Amino acid sequence: MKKLLFPVSAIALAVHVHSVGALEALDDSAMSNVSGQAGITIDLNPGDVSIDALDYTQDGVTARMSDIFINGSEGTSSKITLDVNADGDLLFRDELGARDFSVGGVGMVGSTGNSGDFFSLRGATSAYDPVTDYGLVDLKIGDDGNGNLKLDGSQVGLFFDGLHFGDDGLEWIIDDLAMAAVINYGRLVVGDGSLDFDFGDENNRGLSLVYDAKAIGLSSDPNLAVGDYGDINSAGYLLGDTFGSLRVDLDAYGTLSIAAGGKTGQGITFIPALTLINDSVDRPAFKYTEDGYVILAKNFKGEFSTTSGFMLDFEEDESNNPYLALRYSDFQFAFSLDDLVLGEENGSSLGSFKGQVLFEDDVIAGHTNYLHFYPGGAIGNGVTQQGVTAKIGWNIVSADPLADPDGGDFTTPGSFAGKTAAESNTYFAMNDDGNWVYFNGFNGWGEGTVSLDLTSAPSSTPVDLYENPYVYNPLTGQGSFDDNRGYDRDNKVGTYDGLRIDFVDLKGEYSFSGVTVGTSEEEAMESPYMGGTELLLALEVFPSYSFTLNGNLTIAPGGRIDSDGIGGTQGLTLNGDLRVTEGNAAITVDEYGRGVWLTGVTYDLHMRGASLDVTEDGLTFNKGLTWSTIKVGNYNSSTGEIEGGIIFGAKDDGKNLGAFTLERLEDNTTISVASGGAGEVCIGGFLWASGGGCAVGDTNGNGIYDSGDSDGSVNGSDPTTRYENRGEQGLTIKVKAKFAEAIKPGEAGYATRDTRYDGKGNRFSWTQPNGTTLTLDNFSTSDGPEGGNDYGLNIDLNLDVARTAVKKDITPDDGLNNPVLVDSNDNAITLGDISTQGPLGFAVLGRVHFKQLNIDGLKLSATPDSTPQTLISAITIQNADIQANLTATPIR
């Protein structure tokens, strides 16, 4: 056996035991329980244990757990059995007793924060349960015959009646948390300066892991008794609204090495090459439940690997503030899952998904992967300032696109030296009726500061909770930001109930190369890049974006939607005030960065009572009351020049189309993602009423389009109509935008208006490079003449991959224009071959529908500063249902 040279001296474990409860002496009868069996059995009830501090030091920087207290007097005893079996295996089994425990602070010594702590901890564990094997530490340690330690059959299971993470008196609480790890196959090899764990392979999976939390909630009562919160389904449940429940059930195999030494000096390096897998048809790998609906993933596989490893160091910054550093110069994560269900547990699957993220340091550009955790968040309570502040950086890579070797004007996904294209690209892919669509070639980096705190809202509604920092001037039709207005801004902190995430100068950039499609991963990786990432705009995700983010987002338990469609008690509630500055966003862009860009973007966004819920419609994001201003470019009055703006071409030197400002006021706009494909389309005619075909019209005059009507696609070489069925699998994105109208003084209903809308509106203004400004003022949706605003403006997108017809003149030299149907290799095919040999396309069924859209006017002014003239006084659009049913196929 190799000798482990772990620099133990570097790891100074300083345990200051304050008082130890007296060990209970075993009486004679108990002693007989020990000596009468094989090995040694000990009933242990140590009473109360109190430890002042537990320190771990690296390179002179110390992490500390302080004020540790274990209450044994109210618990039950642990039963420890120690034995050596006939094979020479050491058997250690501890059937744990119930315990209450607390840790006053987990932090780092020497922090300038008020407490130097990340968080405090309280918890209660249950005693050993022989049915579930929770409350058990069962180790079986032997020799595998090759000089390595064998750990087969060992397991650890814990059940927490409650686990409380505290931050300045507020607590994040997990109710009934079960965690278990079983080692089916495990070897510990002592390497040269490292401990190497071998957990088998796909056919001999070494680990089984379970994480199961019944409910996750928050509490502002630091004295809330741990463990018993009542019935989660009753109104008296002590945690109130919760985030819902979560269960993770995975096997794992592969290797894990733990080496001495970090990035610099002392430390620890973890090198995982692990695969997490669950291919059971019965047990979901992940299951998140809230208000009876689920996000559920089956047949999951996730592979993690890194060459350089995760390096853990304790360090101090230039101000001598200690922090915990985690660095990784490379890390690859790939996943696949066959069934993703959103909504009802037995509902239809969204299909199969896979993805891959490649992290790799770019030292030359200064973009590296790191997490530096400082104790203490951004918000304290005046006495303590617990929480976490993290300085983070990331760099995600993909290989450069590969130009067509035959000189064509298209590119395909590229590859790194010695790797395939599939191994060289960061992507997200979905399978649809056997075809794959890849959002491919993602590159991105970022760095900045993020802090986490538990916060609470003021007891009464603050007067500035709904203030809009963008102040509109009705005389000019323009506005400007007033940084002294708003609830949460640079010089004022406004808090909400929940877990607050603060962003400070978080700079980032990302881009996609495009979309590729294929019936297999290989085909998709060889297929030409095409557009399609623009569809992400429906989710308010730009295909390419660079940004600086400041502000906060606070996540609280309890969503807005339950099985009745309203007022759920589980889910996520979101409040926030965010501002993006120095933004450059692509509306559409190719793999060379050319397209339509929005540059010099400021995006100011405020959300009140937004929510993220799982509903029968899938995953639904309700924007609550949201108001925002997007300012793209700026007209400089003194120079008459546009700075930034809408750029056509390359971001830096393209042609400027001018600046624009978009203000929005939305009340309960929803965005949902669900299953469902692009379905059937009839090109040149009408779908039959029952589906399955189409016709040029109601040719037999019976009032419906059915198989009795002549269908030009059935016969003939030049069909009048063509029917395509793109299948029912696929992805559906639904946006239901409800633009609200702020009633102004003098208008009807002003006295009874919703005052939260004051100072906000829906407006669009476009300033051309010559200063001419067009303003679309005050647009809003309604349910028709009788009012109401439930229906909204709906955008439905169904995304699919399907084969379609492409015509091409494959004999251009004959001087004749004679396009014929072709496959993806330009071989002529027939109409009947399309469903099997037609080129793969990206099918989109897009639909915009609304009952009524009102626009108060269209105005024109010579410059943004001059008085506008009315071009159109009012526009009303009623009863709109506009559909675009397209198949987009890349062509070479």
Place this chain on the structure above:
Amino acid sequence: MIKNTLKTIALISVAVSSNAELVSMDESNLANISGQGGVYLSGEFSINKEGGPLWEDGTRPYYQLDGNGEPVVDNSISPDQCNNGVCGLRLAIKLNENSEGWYVIDDLSGGMSFEGLTLRTVNIKSAVDYDVWDDNTNDFQIVALDEEVLQIGLPGKVTFNDFKFKYAVANNGEFGVPLADGTAFKQTEIFGVELNGAITLQGNLLLFPVD
């Protein structure tokens, strides 16, 4: 409306993919457009092909004002019956704030299908300046350019399916709603258009910004 616009951009921009060098094209190689890099689109656009969400039942009610001046359905007047039970989109525009008149495109519905619309971003080296006539060539002047343009290769044949609308004038933008002073809703239809069959569209459309 803005969401509507963004949506349109999103759909159109599905296609923008790769860059191609385009030199001037004559008629014969226009047909080869689909043989180059880019995206080939087939499908259809439709407006209220099966009706719209406001008048789903194929009728449009008339309103009267209640005591608070709010419109409520007037059941004493038979609702307007849409053709074939399918009500089209209604777009009403009021140009002058002081005018009582609205210009209306009413009952807009139908489909337009096509096969072979191509989209790509290309770099063009020259373009026709339609503001300047060149006597030497007896044609509009050709100016040198070096710009990215969005090139839309037209599909050749576009088929209209029951595409129709009516042009009208009305005294209110919302159909069937009386004015605030109680004046009944009035609408006068000037003419109607109905389009069926195929039209031929050939060539390219180039979109790019100009000063």
